[in-house]
Amino acid sequence: MSQNLKFGTQEDLEEILAAQGECSPDFRKANADVYAGMGCLEQGKLVTGKISQVNDQEVLVDVNYKSEGVIDRAEFKDTDSLELGSEIEVFVEKLEDEDGRLILSKQKADFVRVWDRIHAAFENNEVVRGTLTKRIKGGVVVDLFGIDAFLPGSQIDLRQIPDINALIGQEFDLKVIKVNKARRNIVVSRRVVLEEERNKQRGDVLETLEKNQVRKGIVKNITDFGAFIDLGGVDGLLHITDMSYKRINHPSEMLQLGQEVEVMVLDFNDKKERISLGMKQLKPHPWKDIAERYPEGAIVKGKVVSITDYGAFVELDSGVEGLIHVSEMSWTQHVKHPSKILTVGQEVEAVVLKVEEDAERISLGMKQLESDPWDSIETELPPGARVVGEIRNIASFGAFVEIKEGVDGLIHVSDMSWTKKITHPNEMVKKGDKVECVVLAVDKEKRRISLSMKHLTEDPWDSIDSTYPVDSEVKGKIVRMLDRGVVVELADGIEGFIPVSKLTAEYIKVPADAFKVGDEVPAVVTEIDQNNRKIYLSVVDYFKNRESAELKAWMDSHKPGENGTTIGEAVAPKKKASKKKAEKSEEAEA
Incomplete structure:
Protein backbone atom coordinates (compact mmCIF):
# COMPACT_ATOMS: atom_id res chain seq x y z
CA MET A 1 0.00 0.00 0.00
CA SER A 2 2.86 2.32 0.69
CA GLN A 3 3.80 2.29 -2.99
CA ASN A 4 0.32 3.55 -3.92
CA LEU A 5 0.24 6.29 -1.24
CA LYS A 6 2.17 8.80 -3.30
CA PHE A 7 -0.02 11.43 -5.02
CA GLY A 8 1.23 14.25 -7.09
CA THR A 9 -1.41 16.92 -6.63
CA GLN A 10 -3.16 18.77 -3.85
CA GLU A 11 -6.53 17.60 -5.18
CA ASP A 12 -5.46 13.96 -4.91
CA LEU A 13 -4.47 14.52 -1.28
CA GLU A 14 -7.80 16.14 -0.42
CA GLU A 15 -9.71 13.21 -1.91
CA ILE A 16 -7.75 10.72 0.19
CA LEU A 17 -8.26 12.85 3.32
CA ALA A 18 -11.97 13.01 2.65
CA ALA A 19 -12.16 9.25 2.23
CA GLN A 20 -9.74 8.26 5.00
CA GLY A 21 -10.68 10.94 7.52
CA GLU A 22 -7.30 10.92 9.24
CA CYS A 23 -3.70 10.83 8.14
CA SER A 24 -1.87 7.62 8.87
CA PRO A 25 1.88 7.73 9.63
CA ASP A 26 2.64 5.97 6.32
CA PHE A 27 0.51 8.48 4.47
CA ARG A 28 2.24 11.46 6.07
CA LYS A 29 5.66 10.01 5.31
CA ALA A 30 4.87 9.25 1.66
CA ASN A 31 3.36 12.70 1.04
CA ALA A 32 5.69 14.86 3.07
CA ASP A 33 6.16 17.30 0.18
CA VAL A 34 2.48 18.21 -0.03
CA TYR A 35 1.80 17.71 3.69
CA ALA A 36 3.75 20.83 4.41
CA GLY A 37 1.32 22.85 2.31
CA MET A 38 -1.84 21.09 3.39
CA GLY A 39 -1.10 19.98 6.89
CA CYS A 40 -2.52 16.92 8.61
CA LEU A 41 -4.02 17.78 12.02
CA GLU A 42 -3.79 15.71 15.16
CA GLN A 43 -5.62 16.45 18.39
CA GLY A 44 -3.24 17.65 21.11
CA LYS A 45 -0.61 19.02 18.69
CA LEU A 46 0.67 22.48 17.86
CA VAL A 47 0.12 23.95 14.39
CA THR A 48 0.63 27.34 12.78
CA GLY A 49 -2.23 29.23 11.19
CA LYS A 50 -3.34 32.64 10.02
CA ILE A 51 -6.04 34.82 11.55
CA SER A 52 -8.85 35.00 9.03
CA GLN A 53 -11.66 36.61 10.99
CA VAL A 54 -12.21 38.40 14.34
CA ASN A 55 -15.52 39.14 16.07
CA ASP A 56 -16.64 39.96 19.62
CA GLN A 57 -16.74 36.33 20.78
CA GLU A 58 -14.36 34.34 18.59
CA VAL A 59 -11.23 34.41 16.49
CA LEU A 60 -11.15 32.21 13.32
CA VAL A 61 -7.80 30.75 12.25
CA ASP A 62 -6.95 29.08 8.92
CA VAL A 63 -4.75 26.02 9.53
CA ASN A 64 -5.13 24.41 6.03
CA TYR A 65 -7.86 22.13 7.26
CA LYS A 66 -11.22 21.41 5.75
CA SER A 67 -12.63 24.14 8.01
CA GLU A 68 -11.30 27.10 9.91
CA GLY A 69 -10.47 26.67 13.58
CA VAL A 70 -12.29 28.57 16.34
CA ILE A 71 -10.62 30.22 19.38
CA ASP A 72 -12.47 32.00 22.21
CA ARG A 73 -11.48 35.66 22.03
CA ALA A 74 -11.04 35.77 25.85
CA GLU A 75 -7.87 33.68 25.40
CA PHE A 76 -6.10 36.65 23.85
CA LYS A 77 -4.67 38.96 26.52
CA ASP A 78 -3.80 41.69 24.06
CA THR A 79 -6.84 41.97 21.76
CA ASP A 80 -5.38 45.00 20.03
CA SER A 81 -2.75 42.78 18.38
CA LEU A 82 -5.36 40.68 16.56
CA GLU A 83 -4.64 41.52 12.92
CA LEU A 84 -6.11 39.67 9.95
CA GLY A 85 -3.49 37.58 8.14
CA SER A 86 -1.05 37.48 11.07
CA GLU A 87 0.40 34.05 11.88
CA ILE A 88 -0.09 32.49 15.31
CA GLU A 89 0.71 29.14 16.85
CA VAL A 90 -2.32 27.27 18.17
CA PHE A 91 -3.14 24.05 19.99
CA VAL A 92 -5.55 21.55 18.40
CA GLU A 93 -8.07 20.91 21.15
CA LYS A 94 -10.83 19.11 19.19
CA LEU A 95 -10.98 18.13 15.50
CA GLU A 96 -14.76 18.31 15.70
CA ASP A 97 -17.10 19.48 18.41
CA GLU A 98 -20.83 18.77 18.49
CA ASP A 99 -21.32 21.39 15.80
CA GLY A 100 -18.57 19.95 13.60
CA ARG A 101 -16.20 22.85 14.27
CA LEU A 102 -12.44 22.66 14.68
CA ILE A 103 -11.65 23.91 18.21
CA LEU A 104 -8.26 25.53 18.78
CA SER A 105 -6.63 27.14 21.87
CA LYS A 106 -4.18 29.99 22.09
CA GLN A 107 -3.54 29.62 25.85
CA LYS A 108 -2.76 25.91 25.61
CA ALA A 109 -0.43 26.58 22.73
CA ASP A 110 1.40 29.12 24.88
CA PHE A 111 1.58 26.61 27.71
CA VAL A 112 2.95 23.79 25.55
CA ARG A 113 5.48 26.11 23.93
CA VAL A 114 7.02 27.22 27.28
CA TRP A 115 6.43 24.05 29.25
CA ASP A 116 9.90 22.65 28.69
CA ARG A 117 11.45 25.93 29.83
CA ILE A 118 9.30 26.07 32.98
CA HIS A 119 9.90 22.42 33.82
CA ALA A 120 13.64 22.92 33.42
CA ALA A 121 13.52 25.90 35.81
CA PHE A 122 11.62 23.75 38.32
CA GLU A 123 14.05 20.84 38.07
CA ASN A 124 17.16 23.05 38.25
CA ASN A 125 15.80 25.43 40.97
CA GLU A 126 16.37 28.38 38.66
CA VAL A 127 15.19 31.96 39.22
CA VAL A 128 12.68 33.21 36.62
CA ARG A 129 11.13 36.64 36.04
CA GLY A 130 7.39 37.13 36.20
CA THR A 131 4.94 40.02 36.24
CA LEU A 132 2.04 40.21 38.71
CA THR A 133 -1.07 40.79 36.57
CA LYS A 134 -4.14 40.57 38.81
CA ARG A 135 -5.24 39.62 42.28
CA ILE A 136 -7.44 36.59 42.84
CA LYS A 137 -8.66 34.66 45.84
CA GLY A 138 -5.69 33.37 47.81
CA GLY A 139 -2.99 35.11 45.83
CA VAL A 140 -1.95 36.74 42.56
CA VAL A 141 -1.87 35.70 38.90
CA VAL A 142 1.63 35.98 37.40
CA ASP A 143 2.51 36.30 33.73
CA LEU A 144 5.35 33.79 33.31
CA PHE A 145 6.73 33.53 29.76
CA GLY A 146 3.32 34.54 28.43
CA ILE A 147 1.24 32.05 30.43
CA ASP A 148 -0.54 32.33 33.79
CA ALA A 149 1.06 31.02 36.96
CA PHE A 150 -0.23 31.25 40.53
CA LEU A 151 1.61 33.12 43.29
CA PRO A 152 0.01 32.32 46.71
CA GLY A 153 -0.38 35.20 49.15
CA SER A 154 1.90 33.50 51.66
CA GLN A 155 4.67 33.30 49.05
CA ILE A 156 4.66 36.96 48.01
CA ASP A 157 7.01 38.27 50.70
CA LEU A 158 8.80 37.39 53.93
CA ARG A 159 6.21 39.32 55.88
CA GLN A 160 2.60 40.30 55.51
CA ILE A 161 2.00 42.79 52.70
CA PRO A 162 -0.46 45.52 53.78
CA ASP A 163 -1.56 46.31 50.20
CA ILE A 164 -1.07 43.55 47.63
CA ASN A 165 -2.82 45.62 44.96
CA ALA A 166 0.14 48.00 45.01
CA LEU A 167 2.33 45.20 43.58
CA ILE A 168 0.17 44.56 40.52
CA GLY A 169 2.08 45.33 37.33
CA GLN A 170 5.51 44.91 38.96
CA GLU A 171 8.07 42.34 37.84
CA PHE A 172 9.86 40.13 40.38
CA ASP A 173 12.34 37.27 40.61
CA LEU A 174 10.47 34.02 41.30
CA LYS A 175 11.04 30.30 41.66
CA VAL A 176 8.78 27.53 40.35
CA ILE A 177 7.83 25.42 43.38
CA LYS A 178 5.10 23.22 41.87
CA VAL A 179 4.14 22.05 38.36
CA ASN A 180 1.37 19.86 36.95
CA LYS A 181 1.35 19.56 33.15
CA ALA A 182 -1.95 17.69 32.94
CA ARG A 183 -3.77 20.42 34.84
CA ARG A 184 -1.57 23.15 33.40
CA ASN A 185 -0.94 24.21 37.01
CA ILE A 186 2.19 26.25 37.82
CA VAL A 187 2.87 27.63 41.31
CA VAL A 188 5.66 30.13 41.90
CA SER A 189 7.17 31.77 44.99
CA ARG A 190 8.88 35.06 45.62
CA ARG A 191 9.39 34.28 49.28
CA VAL A 192 11.84 31.48 48.49
CA VAL A 193 14.00 33.91 46.50
CA LEU A 194 13.88 36.50 49.30
CA GLU A 195 14.77 33.92 51.95
CA GLU A 196 17.84 32.86 50.00
CA GLU A 197 18.87 36.48 49.60
CA ARG A 198 18.22 37.16 53.29
CA ASN A 199 20.32 34.21 54.42
CA LYS A 200 23.16 35.47 52.30
CA GLN A 201 22.76 39.01 53.61
CA ARG A 202 22.46 37.75 57.20
CA GLY A 203 25.98 36.43 57.11
CA ASP A 204 27.26 39.72 55.71
CA VAL A 205 25.38 41.75 58.35
CA LEU A 206 26.58 39.68 61.31
CA GLU A 207 30.18 39.94 60.16
CA THR A 208 30.11 43.72 59.88
CA LEU A 209 27.73 44.58 62.75
CA GLU A 210 29.20 47.07 65.28
CA LYS A 211 27.92 49.27 68.10
CA ASN A 212 26.97 52.87 67.21
CA GLN A 213 26.80 51.76 63.58
CA VAL A 214 24.08 53.43 61.47
CA ARG A 215 22.15 51.07 59.20
CA LYS A 216 19.02 51.04 57.08
CA GLY A 217 16.27 48.53 57.67
CA ILE A 218 12.66 47.67 56.94
CA VAL A 219 9.90 47.71 59.58
CA LYS A 220 8.99 44.04 59.86
CA ASN A 221 6.55 44.02 62.79
CA ILE A 222 4.99 46.55 65.19
CA THR A 223 4.02 45.79 68.80
CA ASP A 224 2.88 47.86 71.76
CA PHE A 225 6.43 48.07 73.14
CA GLY A 226 8.34 48.70 69.92
CA ALA A 227 9.07 47.57 66.36
CA PHE A 228 11.22 44.84 64.83
CA ILE A 229 13.49 46.08 62.06
CA ASP A 230 14.88 43.80 59.35
CA LEU A 231 18.50 44.84 58.81
CA GLY A 232 18.91 42.37 55.94
CA GLY A 233 18.35 38.86 57.23
CA VAL A 234 18.83 39.96 60.85
CA ASP A 235 16.09 41.47 63.03
CA GLY A 236 16.70 44.13 65.66
CA LEU A 237 14.34 45.60 68.26
CA LEU A 238 13.62 49.31 68.17
CA HIS A 239 12.06 49.98 71.58
CA ILE A 240 9.38 52.65 71.88
CA THR A 241 11.56 54.65 74.28
CA ASP A 242 14.34 54.80 71.67
CA MET A 243 12.15 56.03 68.82
CA SER A 244 11.88 59.67 69.78
CA TYR A 245 12.80 62.09 72.53
CA LYS A 246 9.20 63.24 72.59
CA ARG A 247 6.37 61.29 74.21
CA ILE A 248 4.63 58.74 71.97
CA ASN A 249 1.81 56.43 73.04
CA HIS A 250 2.28 53.73 70.39
CA PRO A 251 5.01 52.90 67.81
CA SER A 252 2.42 53.14 65.02
CA GLU A 253 2.44 56.91 65.53
CA MET A 254 5.91 56.97 63.92
CA LEU A 255 6.27 53.77 61.91
CA GLN A 256 4.42 51.69 59.33
CA LEU A 257 4.88 48.12 58.14
CA GLY A 258 7.30 47.95 55.23
CA GLN A 259 8.70 51.42 55.90
CA GLU A 260 12.43 51.92 55.37
CA VAL A 261 14.10 53.54 58.37
CA GLU A 262 17.58 54.54 59.45
CA VAL A 263 18.63 53.26 62.87
CA MET A 264 21.67 53.09 65.13
CA VAL A 265 22.97 49.84 66.63
CA LEU A 266 22.88 50.42 70.40
CA ASP A 267 23.85 46.99 71.70
CA PHE A 268 23.83 43.24 70.96
CA ASN A 269 24.72 40.01 72.75
CA ASP A 270 27.74 37.79 72.03
CA LYS A 271 25.99 35.73 69.36
CA LYS A 272 24.36 38.84 67.92
CA GLU A 273 20.96 37.23 68.37
CA ARG A 274 19.46 40.17 70.24
CA ILE A 275 20.12 43.52 68.69
CA SER A 276 18.93 46.80 70.25
CA LEU A 277 18.35 49.68 67.88
CA GLY A 278 17.62 53.39 68.29
CA MET A 279 16.28 56.21 66.14
CA LYS A 280 16.36 59.18 68.50
CA GLN A 281 20.11 58.70 68.98
CA LEU A 282 20.60 59.93 65.41
CA LYS A 283 19.46 63.42 66.48
CA PRO A 284 20.94 65.89 69.00
CA HIS A 285 19.71 65.50 72.56
CA PRO A 286 16.88 68.04 73.06
CA TRP A 287 17.84 68.69 76.71
CA LYS A 288 21.32 69.90 75.88
CA ASP A 289 21.75 73.56 76.97
CA ILE A 290 18.10 73.52 78.07
CA ALA A 291 18.65 76.19 80.75
CA GLU A 292 19.90 78.63 78.12
CA ARG A 293 16.93 78.01 75.84
CA TYR A 294 14.36 78.11 78.65
CA PRO A 295 15.67 80.39 81.42
CA GLU A 296 13.74 80.77 84.65
CA GLY A 297 11.11 83.47 84.41
CA ALA A 298 10.73 83.12 80.64
CA ILE A 299 7.21 82.98 79.21
CA VAL A 300 6.79 79.94 76.93
CA LYS A 301 4.07 78.35 74.84
CA GLY A 302 3.33 74.66 74.42
CA LYS A 303 0.73 71.94 73.93
CA VAL A 304 -0.78 69.82 76.70
CA VAL A 305 0.20 66.21 75.93
CA SER A 306 -0.78 64.46 79.16
CA ILE A 307 -2.87 65.09 82.27
CA THR A 308 -2.40 63.38 85.65
CA ASP A 309 -3.94 63.84 89.09
CA TYR A 310 -1.10 66.12 90.16
CA GLY A 311 -0.65 68.25 87.04
CA ALA A 312 -0.37 68.58 83.26
CA PHE A 313 2.64 67.91 81.00
CA VAL A 314 3.22 70.50 78.30
CA GLU A 315 5.38 69.83 75.22
CA LEU A 316 7.62 72.85 74.66
CA ASP A 317 9.73 71.30 71.90
CA SER A 318 10.24 67.86 70.37
CA GLY A 319 11.31 65.72 73.33
CA VAL A 320 11.08 68.57 75.86
CA GLU A 321 8.16 68.61 78.29
CA GLY A 322 7.43 70.73 81.33
CA LEU A 323 5.07 70.08 84.24
CA ILE A 324 2.43 72.54 85.40
CA HIS A 325 1.65 71.34 88.92
CA VAL A 326 -1.99 71.62 89.97
CA SER A 327 -0.95 74.10 92.65
CA GLU A 328 0.59 76.38 89.99
CA MET A 329 -2.50 76.65 87.80
CA SER A 330 -4.49 79.38 89.50
CA TRP A 331 -4.26 81.91 92.33
CA THR A 332 -8.01 82.08 92.68
CA GLN A 333 -9.59 78.78 91.61
CA HIS A 334 -9.57 75.76 93.89
CA VAL A 335 -8.41 73.28 91.25
CA LYS A 336 -9.31 69.76 92.38
CA HIS A 337 -8.07 68.15 89.16
CA PRO A 338 -6.10 69.62 86.20
CA SER A 339 -8.73 68.35 83.77
CA LYS A 340 -11.13 70.94 85.19
CA ILE A 341 -9.26 73.75 83.41
CA LEU A 342 -7.00 72.00 80.84
CA THR A 343 -7.50 69.43 78.06
CA VAL A 344 -5.06 67.30 76.06
CA GLY A 345 -4.07 69.08 72.87
CA GLN A 346 -4.78 72.54 74.27
CA GLU A 347 -2.26 75.30 73.54
CA VAL A 348 -1.20 77.05 76.77
CA GLU A 349 1.12 79.82 77.91
CA ALA A 350 3.20 79.42 81.07
CA VAL A 351 6.18 80.78 83.02
CA VAL A 352 9.37 78.76 83.55
CA LEU A 353 9.74 78.33 87.32
CA LYS A 354 12.67 75.91 87.57
CA VAL A 355 14.94 73.97 85.20
CA GLU A 356 16.75 70.74 86.19
CA GLU A 357 18.88 69.74 83.20
CA ASP A 358 20.37 66.57 84.74
CA ALA A 359 16.97 65.26 85.82
CA GLU A 360 15.37 66.50 82.56
CA ARG A 361 12.66 68.42 84.42
CA ILE A 362 11.09 71.81 83.84
CA SER A 363 8.60 73.25 86.31
CA LEU A 364 6.03 75.60 84.80
CA GLY A 365 3.35 77.86 86.22
CA MET A 366 0.21 79.38 84.78
CA LYS A 367 -0.91 81.51 87.71
CA GLN A 368 2.35 83.49 87.57
CA LEU A 369 1.03 85.16 84.40
CA GLU A 370 -1.42 87.04 86.65
CA SER A 371 -0.90 89.11 89.79
CA ASP A 372 -1.18 87.30 93.12
CA PRO A 373 -4.26 88.55 95.02
CA TRP A 374 -2.44 87.81 98.29
CA ASP A 375 0.26 90.39 97.53
CA SER A 376 -2.03 93.25 98.61
CA ILE A 377 -4.21 91.32 101.03
CA GLU A 378 -2.85 92.99 104.18
CA THR A 379 -3.71 96.47 102.92
CA GLU A 380 -7.06 95.43 101.47
CA LEU A 381 -8.20 93.46 104.53
CA PRO A 382 -6.63 94.87 107.69
CA PRO A 383 -7.69 93.46 111.08
CA GLY A 384 -11.04 94.91 112.11
CA ALA A 385 -12.32 95.30 108.55
CA ARG A 386 -15.89 94.19 107.96
CA VAL A 387 -16.46 91.95 104.93
CA VAL A 388 -19.35 90.05 103.37
CA GLY A 389 -18.74 86.65 101.80
CA GLU A 390 -20.33 83.37 100.82
CA ILE A 391 -19.99 80.19 102.85
CA ARG A 392 -17.98 77.97 100.47
CA ASN A 393 -17.39 74.97 102.70
CA ILE A 394 -18.16 73.78 106.22
CA ALA A 395 -15.92 71.66 108.43
CA SER A 396 -16.40 70.42 111.98
CA PHE A 397 -14.13 73.19 113.32
CA GLY A 398 -15.53 76.10 111.34
CA ALA A 399 -16.80 77.59 108.07
CA PHE A 400 -14.76 78.81 105.06
CA VAL A 401 -15.92 82.09 103.58
CA GLU A 402 -14.89 83.37 100.13
CA ILE A 403 -14.39 87.08 100.77
CA LYS A 404 -12.92 87.83 97.31
CA GLU A 405 -12.18 85.73 94.23
CA GLY A 406 -9.67 83.08 95.20
CA VAL A 407 -9.32 84.31 98.80
CA ASP A 408 -11.00 82.40 101.63
CA GLY A 409 -11.15 83.09 105.32
CA LEU A 410 -12.05 80.82 108.24
CA ILE A 411 -14.71 81.53 110.86
CA HIS A 412 -13.78 79.21 113.69
CA VAL A 413 -16.69 77.66 115.57
CA SER A 414 -15.58 79.54 118.69
CA ASP A 415 -15.91 82.86 116.83
CA MET A 416 -19.51 82.42 115.78
CA SER A 417 -21.26 83.51 119.01
CA TRP A 418 -20.37 85.18 122.33
CA THR A 419 -23.02 83.34 124.25
CA LYS A 420 -24.19 80.18 122.50
CA LYS A 421 -22.43 76.89 122.97
CA ILE A 422 -22.03 75.70 119.35
CA THR A 423 -21.04 72.08 118.73
CA HIS A 424 -21.04 72.31 114.91
CA PRO A 425 -20.94 75.29 112.50
CA ASN A 426 -24.10 74.14 110.68
CA GLU A 427 -26.06 75.20 113.78
CA MET A 428 -25.35 78.77 112.71
CA VAL A 429 -24.67 78.78 108.94
CA LYS A 430 -25.16 76.69 105.82
CA LYS A 431 -23.17 76.34 102.60
CA GLY A 432 -24.08 79.12 100.20
CA ASP A 433 -25.19 81.57 102.93
CA LYS A 434 -24.08 85.19 102.65
CA VAL A 435 -22.57 86.26 105.97
CA GLU A 436 -21.02 89.41 107.37
CA CYS A 437 -17.92 89.02 109.48
CA VAL A 438 -14.90 90.84 110.88
CA VAL A 439 -11.25 90.24 109.94
CA LEU A 440 -9.35 89.15 113.05
CA ALA A 441 -5.92 88.36 111.55
CA VAL A 442 -4.14 87.89 108.20
CA ASP A 443 -1.20 85.50 107.69
CA LYS A 444 0.14 86.31 104.21
CA GLU A 445 2.86 83.66 104.27
CA LYS A 446 0.52 80.81 105.16
CA ARG A 447 -2.32 82.40 103.14
CA ARG A 448 -4.74 82.31 106.04
CA ILE A 449 -7.36 84.81 107.18
CA SER A 450 -9.16 84.49 110.51
CA LEU A 451 -12.72 85.82 110.55
CA SER A 452 -15.35 86.27 113.23
CA MET A 453 -19.10 86.67 113.32
CA LYS A 454 -19.41 87.37 117.02
CA HIS A 455 -17.13 90.43 116.84
CA LEU A 456 -19.82 92.23 114.85
CA THR A 457 -21.38 93.01 118.28
CA GLU A 458 -20.01 93.87 121.72
CA ASP A 459 -19.28 91.02 124.08
CA PRO A 460 -22.26 90.93 126.48
CA TRP A 461 -20.05 89.51 129.20
CA ASP A 462 -18.11 92.78 129.33
CA SER A 463 -21.14 94.45 130.97
CA ILE A 464 -22.62 91.41 132.68
CA ASP A 465 -22.33 92.96 136.17
CA SER A 466 -24.58 95.83 135.20
CA THR A 467 -26.93 93.75 133.07
Missing part, protein backbone atom coordinates in the same frame (compact mmCIF):
# COMPACT_ATOMS: atom_id res chain seq x y z
CA TYR A 468 -27.43 91.00 135.65
CA PRO A 469 -26.33 92.33 139.05
CA VAL A 470 -26.31 89.96 142.03
CA ASP A 471 -29.77 89.64 143.72
CA SER A 472 -31.50 90.83 140.54
CA GLU A 473 -34.55 88.87 139.52
CA VAL A 474 -34.62 87.19 136.08
CA LYS A 475 -36.68 84.75 134.10
CA GLY A 476 -35.34 82.10 131.77
CA LYS A 477 -36.16 78.95 129.88
CA ILE A 478 -34.60 75.58 130.64
CA VAL A 479 -32.45 74.51 127.64
CA ARG A 480 -30.44 71.62 129.11
CA MET A 481 -31.04 69.15 131.90
CA LEU A 482 -28.12 67.98 134.02
CA ASP A 483 -28.00 65.67 137.02
CA ARG A 484 -26.69 68.50 139.21
CA GLY A 485 -28.99 71.18 137.90
CA VAL A 486 -30.38 72.88 134.79
CA VAL A 487 -29.03 75.38 132.26
CA VAL A 488 -31.34 78.32 131.70
CA GLU A 489 -31.22 80.68 128.73
CA LEU A 490 -31.68 84.35 129.65
CA ALA A 491 -31.99 87.34 127.34
CA ASP A 492 -29.26 88.01 124.68
CA GLY A 493 -28.39 84.31 124.68
CA ILE A 494 -26.78 84.46 128.12
CA GLU A 495 -27.01 81.17 129.99
CA GLY A 496 -27.18 80.63 133.71
CA PHE A 497 -26.91 77.57 135.92
CA ILE A 498 -29.38 76.58 138.65
CA PRO A 499 -28.18 73.79 140.98
CA VAL A 500 -30.75 71.10 141.76
CA SER A 501 -30.91 72.21 145.40
CA LYS A 502 -31.90 75.73 144.27
CA LEU A 503 -34.73 74.61 141.98
CA THR A 504 -37.33 73.82 144.67
CA ALA A 505 -37.62 73.66 148.43
CA GLU A 506 -38.80 70.06 148.18
CA TYR A 507 -36.20 67.36 147.84
CA ILE A 508 -35.63 66.03 144.32
CA LYS A 509 -32.75 63.78 143.35
CA VAL A 510 -32.40 65.03 139.77
CA PRO A 511 -34.06 68.00 137.99
CA ALA A 512 -35.90 65.65 135.66
CA ASP A 513 -38.00 64.51 138.64
CA ALA A 514 -39.93 67.79 138.53
CA PHE A 515 -38.80 69.81 135.48
CA LYS A 516 -38.38 69.45 131.73
CA VAL A 517 -36.68 71.31 128.90
CA GLY A 518 -38.74 74.35 127.87
CA ASP A 519 -40.04 75.16 131.36
CA GLU A 520 -39.87 78.84 132.19
CA VAL A 521 -38.50 79.51 135.68
CA PRO A 522 -38.05 82.67 137.79
CA ALA A 523 -34.76 83.05 139.61
CA VAL A 524 -32.41 85.38 141.44
CA VAL A 525 -28.79 86.01 140.42
CA THR A 526 -26.69 84.66 143.25
CA GLU A 527 -23.15 84.76 141.76
CA ILE A 528 -21.28 85.99 138.66
CA ASP A 529 -17.99 84.40 137.51
CA GLN A 530 -16.99 86.74 134.68
CA ASN A 531 -13.63 85.10 134.00
CA ASN A 532 -15.24 81.72 133.37
CA ARG A 533 -18.39 83.29 131.88
CA LYS A 534 -20.77 81.72 134.41
CA ILE A 535 -23.91 83.01 136.15
CA TYR A 536 -25.37 81.08 139.09
CA LEU A 537 -29.10 81.40 139.76
CA SER A 538 -31.53 80.29 142.47
CA VAL A 539 -35.29 79.68 142.28
CA VAL A 540 -35.47 79.04 146.02
CA ASP A 541 -34.06 82.49 146.84
CA TYR A 542 -36.53 84.04 144.41
CA PHE A 543 -39.47 82.83 146.58
CA LYS A 544 -37.93 83.81 149.96
CA ASN A 545 -39.59 87.20 149.93
CA ARG A 546 -42.74 86.05 148.16
CA GLU A 547 -46.14 85.28 149.63
CA SER A 548 -46.57 81.74 150.87
CA ALA A 549 -49.43 81.25 148.43
CA GLU A 550 -47.16 82.05 145.51
CA LEU A 551 -44.54 79.64 146.81
CA LYS A 552 -47.15 76.96 147.34
CA ALA A 553 -48.40 77.35 143.76
CA TRP A 554 -44.83 76.98 142.47
CA MET A 555 -44.27 73.90 144.63
CA ASP A 556 -47.55 72.32 143.56
CA SER A 557 -46.73 72.82 139.87
CA HIS A 558 -43.28 71.23 140.21
CA LYS A 559 -43.81 68.18 142.42
CA PRO A 560 -41.55 65.18 141.89
CA GLY A 561 -42.88 62.86 139.17
CA GLU A 562 -45.63 65.19 137.94
CA ASN A 563 -43.83 66.19 134.78
CA GLY A 564 -44.28 62.71 133.38
CA THR A 565 -40.72 61.57 134.00
CA THR A 566 -39.85 59.07 136.73
CA ILE A 567 -36.76 59.40 138.80
CA GLY A 568 -35.44 56.10 137.50
CA GLU A 569 -35.79 57.21 133.87
CA ALA A 570 -34.08 60.50 134.58
CA VAL A 571 -31.00 59.08 136.28
CA ALA A 572 -30.59 55.71 134.50
CA PRO A 573 -28.19 56.98 131.76
CA LYS A 574 -25.86 58.38 134.44
CA LYS A 575 -25.60 55.39 136.78
CA LYS A 576 -22.45 54.05 135.14
CA ALA A 577 -20.41 57.20 135.80
CA SER A 578 -18.93 57.87 139.22
CA LYS A 579 -20.48 60.61 141.32
CA LYS A 580 -17.30 62.68 141.37
CA LYS A 581 -16.85 62.54 137.61
CA ALA A 582 -20.49 63.46 137.09
CA GLU A 583 -20.19 66.54 139.30
CA LYS A 584 -17.14 67.81 137.42
CA SER A 585 -18.83 67.23 134.07
CA GLU A 586 -21.95 69.09 135.19
CA GLU A 587 -20.07 72.10 136.40
CA ALA A 588 -17.98 72.29 133.25
CA GLU A 589 -21.03 72.06 131.00
CA ALA A 590 -22.88 74.67 133.04
